[in-house]
Amino acid sequence: MPDSPLSQAAFQEALTLFPGGVNSPVRSFASVGGTPVVFSRGKGALLEDPDRHKYLDFVQSWGAHILGHTPAPVVRAVSRQVRRLTSVGAPTQEENHLGKLLQKAIPSLERLRFVSSGTEAVMSALRVARAWTNRPMILKFDGGYHGHADALLVSAGSGLATLNQPASAGVPEPLTSATLSVPYNDLEAVRAAFLAHPGKIAAVIVEPYAANMGLVLPLPGFLEGLRAITQEQGTLLIFDEVITGFRFHWGGVQTQVGVTPDLTTLGKIIGGGLPVGAYGGRKDLMDLVAPVGPVYQAGTLSGNPLAMAAGRAVMNQLTRPGFYEAIADKAERFFETLIHRLDPTRYYLAHKGGLATLFFAPGPINNLTQAKSSDTAAYARWFHALLEQKIFVAPAQFEAMFVGAAHTPRALRLAADAFLKALDAK
Numbered sequence: 001m002p003d004s005p006l007s008q009a010a011f012q013e014a015l016t017l018f019p020g021g022v023n024s025p026v027r028s029f030a031s032v033g034g035t036p037v038v039f040s041r042g043k044g045a046l047l048e049d050p051d052r053h054k055y056l057d058f059v060q061s062w063g064a065h066i067l068g069h070t071p072a073p074v075v076r077a078v079s080r081q082v083r084r085l086t087s088v089g090a091p092t093q094e095e096n097h098l099g100k101l102l103q104k105a106i107p108s109l110e111r112l113r114f115v116s117s118g119t120e121a122v123m124s125a126l127r128v129a130r131a132w133t134n135r136p137m138i139l140k141f142d143g144g145y146h147g148h149a150d151a152l153l154v155s156a157g158s159g160l161a162t163l164n165q166p167a168s169a170g171v172p173e174p175l176t177s178a179t180l181s182v183p184y185n186d187l188e189a190v191r192a193a194f195l196a197h198p199g200k201i202a203a204v205i206v207e208p209y210a211a212n213m214g215l216v217l218p219l220p221g222f223l224e225g226l227r228a229i230t231q232e233q234g235t236l237l238i239f240d241e242v243i244t245g246f247r248f249h250w251g252g253v254q255t256q257v258g259v260t261p262d263l264t265t266l267g268k269i270i271g272g273g274l275p276v277g278a279y280g281g282r283k284d285l286m287d288l289v290a291p292v293g294p295v296y297q298a299g300t301l302s303g304n305p306l307a308m309a310a311g312r313a314v315m316n317q318l319t320r321p322g323f324y325e326a327i328a329d330k331a332e333r334f335f336e337t338l339i340h341r342l343d344p345t346r347y348y349l350a351h352k353g354g355l356a357t358l359f360f361a362p363g364p365i366n367n368l369t370q371a372k373s374s375d376t377a378a379y380a381r382w383f384h385a386l387l388e389q390k391i392f393v394a395p396a397q398f399e400a401m402f403v404g405a406a407h408t409p410r411a412l413r414l415a416a417d418a419f420l421k422a423l424d425a426k
């Protein structure tokens with residue numbers, strides 16, 4: 001942007017340091033064109049670039065923030081903790097504090113382990129599933145993104161959906177040949193996979209609300225069907241709740257819809273914006289993990305005290321009466337305003353609580369093939385028109401937007417007008 005010289009200069013410098021100038025590909029503007037804005041501060045729903053422009057932020061660290069940027073309780077907790085202990089390489093009480101809260105909110109976490117990212121959580125949960133079942137294969141869904149572990153880079157969503165890479169280079173075929181991928185919301189395809197590979201599938205891993213091909217919600221009976229099939233087949237069901245955990249209520253989608261997986265992966269919100277992940281589930285399964293059992297998984301910074309303190313500070317806010325209702329109410333009003341004014345032959349707004357995607361395609365969108373019918377060039381024009389108006393949405397069609405506690409109803413009213421106006425951008 002011509003009026004942001006400091007941001008531009010910082011990005012040019014980043015290009016000399018990092019591949020594509022970024023430390024994670026979804027931050028690049030590869031699918032919308034142009035140069036990423038470099039940010040230097042955040043408060044609530046607003047981000048600020050080094051040129052002092054303020055942006056209304058709907059990315060919210062890809063969902064890691066539900067209270068907005070630098071909320072006072074997190075700042076206080078991290079400041080306090082940083083003076084006490086930052087990393088120790090031995091157990092801390094902080095791990096227990098956050099662990100207890102997670103276990104209380106999601107009772108299927110009979111035992112859990114903290115790691116440092118969602119990728120690690122998923123990778124470790126799959127290792128447990130393979131060890132328990134003594135089976136090699138994993139079943140995932142097209143457009144489901146579960147981090148960048150080798151075995152999962154098959155028909156993955158998010159950056160990969162956007163960049164249209166079916167998989168990553170550098171991943172040897174034997175590492176993905178045990179991964180099956182079938183369309184989301186298609187129980188027949190799941191049954192067919194089990195028929196084709198009898199006794200071979202260790203786990204089915206699913207985002208209970210898929211949010212990495214844009215937001216795609218499960219059709220009635222889909223999650224229940226997965227539970228029934230996996231139970232019948234002696235296969236573990238893993239809910240990847242890295243995005244959905246604590247997003248809609250104090251717990252996971254599993255505690256809301258009443259479908260209990262064997263293992264769960266978490267990340268984002270539970271670390272309050274600091275690096276964190278967690279996986280857990282039935283005690284007998286988690287007792288396979290070292291030092292109790294033979295599944296090795298470790299981490300220098302696992303259960304990091306700063307991340308634990310930040311996570312606990314966030315958790316304590318989430319239990320305040322009416323917290324989620326307030327987000328759902330204002331988000332619903334915002335999304336319904338848009339839906340009433342959108343041309344349904346051209347747009348489809350998928351939404352749930354504070355999570356949404358505006359697809360540049362008519363609905364319904366129930367799987368990756370339908371999501372991919374979107375007009376991504378039109379999305380790119382919309383994105384840039386919004387950026388001009390200092391509104392930051394995901395720089396890619398196949399992502400979600402996040403409305404959290406910090407978005408005020410007034411900001412959302414103004415954003416609704418801006419969203420609709422930006423659709424006319426040429």
Ligand SMILES: Cc1ncc(COP(=O)(O)O)c(C=O)c1O
Nearest residue numbers: 117118119145146147240242243
């Ligand atoms: C559902 C899901 N699982 C796993 C991951 C990987 O998490 P991380 O980026 O922390 O490694 C993501 C990241 O966006 C995700 O959305």
